[in-house]
Amino acid sequence: MQALVYTLIGLAAAAIGATAYFGLTFTPAESILCAIVFGCVCFVLLERTLRQRAEARLEKAIEDLSRLLATDAQAGAVLGQRINALSDINAGSRLEGVEADISVLGTVIRQVAEAVAEMEEKVTQPARGGAHAVHTSVLVPPVPEREPIISTEALRQALAQNRLIYHIQPLVSLPQRRTQAYELVPRLMLEDGDLAEAADFLPRRGAVDLVSLVEGVALVEAVTLARRARSAGKAVSFYIPLTRASLSEKASAEQVMASLEANRAIASSLIFLVPEREWTEFTTAERAIADSIAKKGARFSIDRITTLRVNVAELAAQGVQSLRIDAASFIATPEAFTDFHASDIAGYLARFEVKLVGTGISGEGQIVELIDDGITLAQGPHIAPPGPIRPDLFLEAVPQLRRVEA
Structure with a gap:
């Protein structure tokens, strides 16, 4: 152009x-x-x-x-x-939650399928006595608590003579069996030099002042050991027995709160071991004190669990760090404790950062069963019995502890 x-x-x-x-x-x-x-x-x-x-x-x-x-x-x-x-979204925790939900859904589907198969099998089989068999839930029989053989007066006299001592029993991780924490076990030295177990001298009813005194001594021992471990550069946790006796009395409750306030640096190493029956019977005032203990940084572990059909999220919000269950009973009849499959319950609890602990381990077979079920914390006489406190004991491995006891 x-x-x-x-x-x-x-x-x-x-x-x-x-x-x-x-x-x-x-x-x-x-x-x-x-x-x-x-x-x-x-x-x-x-x-x-x-x-x-x-x-x-x-x-x-x-x-x-x-x-x-x-x-x-x-x-x-x-x-x-x-x-x-x-970048602000914590994808890991969300994925863990999704995985836990999928696992729970799979467990529910499997249980429904098993229930349907069981019902079909019962329908096809001839009825005995003109009625079909009725499925009943297995309940864990309560363990009878024996009465102490040492009288309250004898216990009061022994405490006045400072014959109460504390041994420690390790709690290990599976399968490595590395020590994760220690439980303080009260024992009473008798006049002949023998040692009485807690079941032999701790009152079941009444004598609240004696029980709170025993638990107060345990707290002092735990604080001392925790400070010693922190000075040595070791992160060691200690399980301390706690009952309503220490929370119902104003003086003992104030003493517990004062000890935690003065030792905030090691409060995370203190885990109060509360029996399930005591935990469920907390009054409103006692529950408020327990919440204050959790706010100080200490945690709780519920002992002698008879059922895992609980609100785990609520327990985690109340500062519960672990649930302790008898290993033999759980392995024998897991359906008595939970509606989940035995291999799924530990993962479900871990979703809320609550651990499941198998206690009373008496044989190697129980350890294998717990590992198969995903339970990674265990304690019992087969692993290591309670032993005396030495300056370096809480820094040693479990086999060394067993060798000392032998």
């Missing part, structure tokens, strides 16, 4: 030169000069027009590019905000 315009300019310049030569009687030189001047003027005007058009297109392209860059900048800012939002 531009070549055609140049051709037309050349023809027009030639026509101007011919007109000047023939019509205006210019000389040939003047006619040629006139044609050249006309052609140059037309060429300059054409180039100026083309340059203006090119500049206009360039300005428009720059404006479009600026608009695109602004849009990209906005998109980048939105993307940055979304990336920051994603």
Whole structure:
């Protein structure tokens, strides 16, 4: 198109030169000069027009590019905000929650399938005695608590003579059997030098002042050991017995709170061991004291669990760190404790950061069963019996503890 315009300019310049030569009687030189001047003027005007058009297109392209860059900048800012939002999301915990829900759903489906299969089997089998067998839930029989053989007066006299001592029993992780914590076990030294177990001298009813005194001594021992472990650079937790006796009396409760307040640095190493029966019978005032203990940094572990059909989220909110269950009973009749499959209950509790502890381990077979069920914390005489407290005992391994007792 531009070549055609140049051709037309050349023809027009030639026509101007011919007109000047023939019509205006210019000389040939003047006619040629006139044609050249006309052609140059037309060429300059054409180039100026083309340059203006090119500049206009360039300005428009720059404006479009600026608009695109602004849009990209906005998109980048939105993307940055979304990336920051994603980085703040704890995807790991959400994935763990989803996995736990999937595991629970799978357990429920399996249990439904087993129940349907059991019902179909019962329907197909002939009825005995004119009635179908009725499925009944297995209940864990309560363990009878024997009465102490040492009288209250004898216990009061022994405490006055400082014959109460505390041994410690380790709680280990499976399968490595590394010591994770120690439980303080009260024992009473008799006049003949023998040691009486807690079941032989702790009152079951009444004598609240004696029980709170025994538990207060345990707290002092635990604080001393925890401070010693912290000074040695070791993170060791200690289980301390606690009952309503220490929470119902104002003086003993204040003493517990004062000890925790003075030892906030090691409060996370103190775990109060509360029997299930005591935990469920807490009054409103006692529950408030337990909540204050949890706010100080200490935790709770519920002992002698008879059922795992509990509100785990509520227990975790109240500062419960673990549930202790008799290993032999759980392995023999897991359906008596929970509606979950035995291999799923530990993972379900772990979703709320609550651990399941198998206690009373008496054989290697029980350890294998607990590992198969996902229970990674255990305690019992087969692992290590309660032993005396030595300055370096809580820093040693469990096999060394058993060798000392042997």
